[in-house]
Amino acid sequence: MNTLIVLSVLGIWFAAGCLISYFAKRKTGRGLTEYFIANRKIGGFIAAMTYSATTYSSFMMIGLVGMTYAVGVGAFGFEITYLVSTVLLLLYFAPKFWELGKRYDVISPAELLRKYYGSAFLGKFITIYSFLMLIPYMSVQFTGIGYLLKGLAGIPYVYAVLIALIIILTFTLWAGMRSVAWTDTLQAFIMFVSSVILVLFLIRTRFNGFSAFFGTLEREHTGLLSADKIPYMKFIGLSIPWMFFALTNPQVSQRMFIARDRKSLKNMILGFAVFGFLYTIIVVNLGFIARSIFPAMEKGDTITSLLLTNVPVILALFVFTGIVAASVSTVNSIALTLGSMFAVDFSGGQQKHGSILFGKAVILIITITAFVFSLGRFNVIVELSVMSSAGLLATAPSYIGLFWKKSSKNASIVSTLIGGIVTVVLYSTGWKPLGLWPGVWTGIVSAAIFVLMSLAEYYNGGVFNGKQEEKGIYPESSSE
Template sequence: MRLEFLATLLLYILGGTLIAVLSRRFFKKDLRDYYVASSRFGAILTALTYATTTYSAFMMIGLVGLAYSTGAGSLGFELAYLSATLIILSTIGYKIWSLSREYRWVSPSQMLTDMYNSRLLGAVVSVIYLYAMIPYLTAQIIGLKVLFNYGGFGDVESIVLSALLTYLWIAIAGVWSVAATDLLQGALMIAGGLSYIGWLIAFSSSKGLSLDRVSGSLSSIGFLGITPFWTLNVFLAYTIPWVFFSITNPQVVMKLYLPKDSVSYRKSIQFFFVYGLTYTLIAVASGLVARGLACYGILPGNLSRDSVTPYILGLTDPWLGSLISVSIIAAAISTANSIVMAVSSSLLTTIGERRVDVARLVDGLLVAVAALIARFRPGFIVDLSVLTSVILLPLAPVTILGVYNIERGRSLGRIAAPATIIIGAMIATYYAIVLGAAKAFTQTVYGQPIPAIVLEVSLTVLAIVLALEKLLASSHKSPIRY
């Protein structure tokens, strides 16, 4: 076991736990406060918990590897997400925040139930969350296991420790302890990222390579432009699910309920932009520098995407490698915390449960199930985790329509909304089974990327069933009640 890693990890755990315990003084011990802090967060706390939830271990492992393997197109993909998120948060997101104060929402499923006045829809959404998000949670634990392996922990110990860390900071004070620890985790993520790119630049220099030479090598192989990997269909396949991430993924939708006022909400978007842009540039630059070093044979040129960062960590000073590893652990823990709370809040509000002790129990069960699945690592679970945002994509048109539907008195969509979500999720799952995760993003069907097909079918189903509902409603003297 690496003593440096153990020491860094213990400092992280002790620091985070102390912060989590101190946050209990703000916790009112009711369910709404447990999940959404009774909408009492300021701008910085909101922005950092949103950012650390959004930017998981994918950034310093997945995005670094994507840039190393496919070039600067990965930056375009990630900036498209960031730009779309800022637009949505400034428009539809603001409406959701405003409505959440009026309706006192605790979960996204409760939000959609109120938008369409349909308990059926709330139940359907809760099941879809459980189905789509448990694999995503499992993937976070699997990613944590890889990092704990770097520190010398065995597979079983890594999974158990990952599960305990994920649950601990939830159980102490709900979203208060999660968001408070996100202050530490957000700082660690930036510090680790800056250390990563800083080491790569220094390592290049030690090998006699300036950044100009590294950039020149990247330019010579076309990695500073659009590589063959980034065809239009592949770019759309990657981008479409992420464009709507902020209103489809429950762990970030819940964050829209947190700000205490409109000023805090708007400032949190600004802070999130600065954080997101910084972290994105660090991750992509790290991947590109790694590929530039590979051009000179200093690093292998055939590393798989997810093995680039683990390989580089093995070359760094143990203390530096430990800092970077723990910073990535922080990113995964933050995302895992929020996934657990999003799923459990949706389940509890659907069944009408209001007790905090039951919420803690459900949170623990969700973490235990994800850890058990991670132990056996079934391939299909990994595929589903990659396609989580595609499975949740049908929620985008349903949510956007729902915001305006609730303002019109929730008169339509009580059949159309659940039908749209079910059919869209089934299509995404079908292609996950038939093609697997990787091909689902690179292979086209009828000349279109699969996420585009999922979105198009969802919109079509929503439009057709809404039209039928209107027709049926107009044929009766009084509105039809479902």
């Protein structure tokens, strides 16, 4: 593909994003709440689009397509497990988080933990922990863009990731959550429409319709339609960390704070659910299509690039823009959320304008760190990303414990720390005790420690402090 044409298309998309960010800036007032969560004024449709674009990264069009190519319907199941778990968790937890956020003027997930457990140290600890776990995940998005631009347009890798860095910083810093959420809406649109057109084009030109396509799958690739083509323990090991993504990944859990009202919050969940289902089924079918067209490829990550070289250039450009948009929308949301966590829990607090400047500086540092990490082109980036989702699972008991009267801050800190250590040790050694994947052990260990320590402190009057901890806020259960 001609380099100039690719850069021109990227330039048009970037210009559109800048225009959107300019108008977003005009609507953004002063203060941390305005900058980081748009003053809780985001409508349902925008909230759904930013939630979707933040969630679904280039992993879908590159990783999931490749995974489906290799293991078939099990990849579909893995992604659907994530989707149904997220929707159910949001239906229950999102209204509670939203109301707690409003009532106690909470901007970031770490701040919620800090205020509930009454521990400044916990807020800082969770912030740093989330940062460490998310850097690899951010880096792999840069890497994806780098390889895509290099493969499709011959742009040197370093320049490609530098382009991504500039785009991400522009969209994020310009107007905070508003520019991120509004540009995410554009990006979600591009992601979705480009992938739909690609699937429909390939089905029509290669198979003459869906019936013929499904017939080909059943006749020639029966194995791909068997769920157990992916080893069962691997399926569980990959699925479990992602099941709690909505609570453990701060860039999505922060979006439980941004909705204008309960109706907007509900519409966010519904919109995300519909988007997620359709996008997932489209992407998975691309994997099946690829397998039918190119049955003997060894590397799954190159499948999407191969598909794009077999469609008209204009369609390839559109899809390529959708993939870049998916990566950018994920990274800028993570950078913004981590920036807010550092701004609130490491800076002077919500009242000071200096906190926003500090937050912006952190966004800059975080994004550049991920960029630098991606320059290493570490072959273990994918493994590091899977490890990061498993590591973040260690924070799940702390967030769920917000609604359990017996939970304690010490249990939160220790369960997260030990859960993280378990993740790193098991992934780095490759050890799978009893055949269970590291993510599963992280969940078991962190949950067990959290529950047992909390109960021990509750019934013994506090293990470390000798008295019952007085918590800062009281999100006791509602009428249900």
